[in-house]
Amino acid sequence: MTKKHLIWDLPLRIFHWCFAFTIFGSWYTAENKDDYIDLHMQLGYVALGLIIFRVLWGIIGPKHARFSQFIPSPKTLITYLKKSDAKQATPGHNPLGALMVITMIILITLQAVSGLFIDDDIFSSGPYNGAVSDGIENIMSFIHHNTFNFMIAAIVMHISAIFFYWIIKKQNLVLPMITGKKSAKEVNASDAIPNSKLLLGIVIAVLCAGFVYWLVVINAPVIEDFYY
Ligand code: HEM
Ligand code: HEM
Numbered sequence: 001m002t003k004k005h006l007i008w009d010l011p012l013r014i015f016h017w018c019f020a021f022t023i024f025g026s027w028y029t030a031e032n033k034d035d036y037i038d039l040h041m042q043l044g045y046v047a048l049g050l051i052i053f054r055v056l057w058g059i060i061g062p063k064h065a066r067f068s069q070f071i072p073s074p075k076t077l078i079t080y081l082k083k084s085d086a087k088q089a090t091p092g093h094n095p096l097g098a099l100m101v102i103t104m105i106i107l108i109t110l111q112a113v114s115g116l117f118i119d120d121d122i123f124s125s126g127p128y129n130g131a132v133s134d135g136i137e138n139i140m141s142f143i144h145h146n147t148f149n150f151m152i153a154a155i156v157m158h159i160s161a162i163f164f165y166w167i168i169k170k171q172n173l174v175l176p177m178i179t180g181k182k183s184a185k186e187v188n189a190s191d192a193i194p195n196s197k198l199l200l201g202i203v204i205a206v207l208c209a210g211f212v213y214w215l216v217v218i219n220a221p222v223i224e225d226f227y228y
Contacts, residue, residue, distance in 0.1 A: 011201030064092030
């Protein structure tokens with residue numbers, strides 16, 4: 001049996017699949033917002049917590065989760081694009097994939113943060129809706145409604161790229177995102193991470209959840225109810 005090496009840590013993998021589920025859920029509940037607007041906002045808070053987690057994990061997580069490890073310099077990106085042979089397989093994100101990861105994180109941050117300030121013109125509003133002027137609210141509403149289209153485009157490209165690697169380049173990237181491991185044919189033993197830093201991941205996740213709770217429940221300004 002081919003030896004395998006651990007590349008994606010468990011907290012990153014859990015983050016990924018929770019993130020995909022949450023974003024899909026946010027989309028579905030937004031499309032059916034008349035019935036699900038409360039759930040929509042709750043999923044939005046989860047997305048916000050996951051984003052904060054990922055940013056912190058990108059600083060203190062294991063090797064391949066770190067931004068410093070995978071954000072490419074323009075030179076690395078150009079070299080990668082020029083050489084098209086499959087041998088270029090990188091242990092973590094390849095330079096092009098890394099750009100897409102960063103784009104998705106930025107777009108989803110914009111989406112979740114802008115949601116905090118808007119309302120649906122009926123009964124539901126984000127927790128900071130009452131704390132900003134109409135001008136700011138309009139800008140946030142514009143961001144919330146328009147970023148979504150870019151986000152969908154990025155996600156479609158993300159999933160298409162995964163299938164492109166699978167079918168054309170014969171590289172299955174999905175299995176490693178589930179098991180965490182890549183075969184010794186694809187990566188060297190020196191690329192492997194020693195462990196998932198699971199305890200640290202749990203501590204950071206709890207802190208992120210606590211922070212989001214504080215942000216949207218404890219610290220949110222009380223809005224006078226003007227629907228009589
Ligand atoms: C709403 C849907 C999705 C979002 C927002 C999303 C987001 C992301 C993000 C942010 C990463 C970077 C992981 C990290 O470093 O933290 C990533 C990687 C990855 N995603 Fe997704 N994802 C989605 C759906 C999917 C689906 C449906 C699949 C499987 C078909 C998938 C397969 C992968 C794989 C294989 C990687 C690792 C790519 C690599 O090896 O460089 N994703 N995704
Ligand atoms: C990343 C997560 C999020 C995604 C993908 C998302 C997506 C969307 C989309 C596409 C719409 C437009 C629905 C339509 O008009 O047909 C929408 C509306 C809305 N979202 Fe979000 N949202 C997210 C997070 C949030 C958060 C955190 C909040 C607030 C707590 C929020 C509050 C709202 C509200 C109040 C509306 C109704 C706006 C209106 O009717 O004009 N969203 N969301």
